[in-house]
Amino acid sequence: MRPGSHILGTMKYHRRWSSLSLAWLLFLGVFVFRQTWAVHHRHIGQLSAVGTTHSLLEVSAITFLDDVEVASYNKEHKQIIVKIPWISKALGDNYLTQMTDDLLLNQEQDLQGTIEFVACDDTNHNRNHTAQVLAECEIDNNITVKSQIHLIWDGVEYFKIDEEVGHWENINPKVKKYQPILESSFWTTLRKRYMKLYCVDLMRKVVEYSSIRDNVGPEVAVSQHVSTEGSIILSCIATGFYPRSILMHWEKNGKLRIWGNESSSGTLPNMDSTFYLKITLELSSEDSGAGYSCVVEHSELKTPAIYSVPGKPTMEKSWVLELGIVLTIILLLSCAGAFIIWKKRKTGQLERSFPSSTPPAPSSLQ
Structure with a gap:
């Protein structure tokens, strides 16, 4: 060099x-x-x-x-x-x-x-x-x-x-x-x-000038269900919002604190360039889930929006799924049995309607 x-x-x-x-x-x-x-x-x-x-x-x-x-x-x-x-x-x-x-x-x-x-x-x-x-x-x-x-x-x-x-x-x-x-x-x-x-x-x-795209407020859905272990799971989903910045948290009777095991999906993109966020709260079986709300803050919301959790949780017990499977099997077996019986009856009717045309065997010569 x-x-x-x-x-x-x-x-x-x-x-x-x-x-x-x-x-x-x-x-x-x-x-x-x-x-x-x-x-x-x-x-x-x-x-x-x-x-x-x-x-x-x-x-x-x-x-x-x-x-x-x-x-x-x-x-x-x-x-x-x-x-x-x-x-x-x-x-x-x-x-x-x-x-x-x-x-x-x-x-x-x-x-x-x-x-x-x-x-x-x-x-x-x-x-x-x-x-x-x-x-x-x-x-x-x-x-x-x-x-x-x-x-x-x-x-x-x-x-x-x-x-x-x-x-x-x-x-x-x-x-x-x-x-x-x-x-x-x-x-x-x-x-x-x-x-x-x-x-x-x-x-x-x-x-300070204008917008590249329109801002959209979030669509929010709140639900609760009972897990197979008996704990209550609260879910709060916000979707379709833009811009990306959003704050979501749980409150009970208007008070903010950690009430159970909290988790978040993180803010994720949708196919239409809007965003999605889901937060969950797992409560112990002793907590009835009453009085909880999901609080959402976004630039398109003039004030923080409060969404109350529905009063009646949906059940997600394993026996519900098992019962559904059993009933489905019974229904399928019943349909199969009915079809076999119908098929046999149909075959019998055809045999009676069209007797055999084979001529009788000739008698032996004397």
């Missing part, structure tokens, strides 16, 4: 990542120009590049706001595809053209250099490699609750950073040699600046 070549390579790496990060973070922020008054918002973007040490085959980018895809880009079309029509009108065609030319097309050389730098130890220079940058930030009540960057190489996450932690976590020890570069003052200053400006701050501008 020539003297100073490593330093030169590191400087080039800094430049490439700085220009790449600027382009990507601008791409993250520029397409979130509307607002939703919801409490919780999430902004996710991913930039992917596929190539070898001597050629760049594919570049693509995609960005989501509150789980809605808002824009994409790929090397083949060489233009930003806006998924929501009003965004083009809000930004203007000239701005989109300038962004495409200055911030995405001109980054292809830097992406190629990044792949070449990271794949320098690969003896097969024709092997395809994939480099990905995943950026994610979230705000809740206008407070930043999450700001992360993930660096992925050939489908494996190598580094990630959480702004609250403040330093890069090395996921794969094989590439630990790159950590000093990522933690340099140059990259640190750049990362903090653009994550704040183009992921968090622009998302705040979104919530």
Whole structure:
């Protein structure tokens, strides 16, 4: 290796990542120009590049706001595809053209250099490699609750950073040699600046303008049943709500405390991009289950909603299931027996209606 070549390579790496990060973070922020008054918002973007040490085959980018895809880009079309029509009108065609030319097309050389730098130890220079940058930030009540960057190489996450932690976590020890570069003052200053400006701050501008999608309040159902062991199980299900933030807890006679064994499904996505949450409370057999309520808080509810538990629990005893199985078997056997009897009677009627036509045997000659 020539003297100073490593330093030169590191400087080039800094430049490439700085220009790449600027382009990507601008791409993250520029397409979130509307607002939703919801409490919780999430902004996710991913930039992917596929190539070898001597050629760049594919570049693509995609960005989501509150789980809605808002824009994409790929090397083949060489233009930003806006998924929501009003965004083009809000930004203007000239701005989109300038962004495409200055911030995405001109980054292809830097992406190629990044792949070449990271794949320098690969003896097969024709092997395809994939480099990905995943950026994610979230705000809740206008407070930043999450700001992360993930660096992925050939489908494996190598580094990630959480702004609250403040330093890069090395996921794969094989590439630990790159950590000093990522933690340099140059990259640190750049990362903090653009994550704040183009992921968090622009998302705040979104919530001051308009909505990407409609907010929906939760549909809530409360029930109770008796388990096979005799304990009472209270269930509270909230579904179909958006945004994601929701609070649910149990109260008894208006008092909040731990009354039994509580569990939660966690907030899960539905197929229509709304969310679902189920909480349960298991009470001892001595507790009648009377006076309990499920309290739900969501941004679409003006005040916390209180849902009382039904008074009569449904029974889930094992003998109920066993009795159902026995009755089903009896019914099937009865049907089978009736069919056999009918079949036999039908066969007998046919034999009487059509006697045998075989002629009698001839008598013997005298």
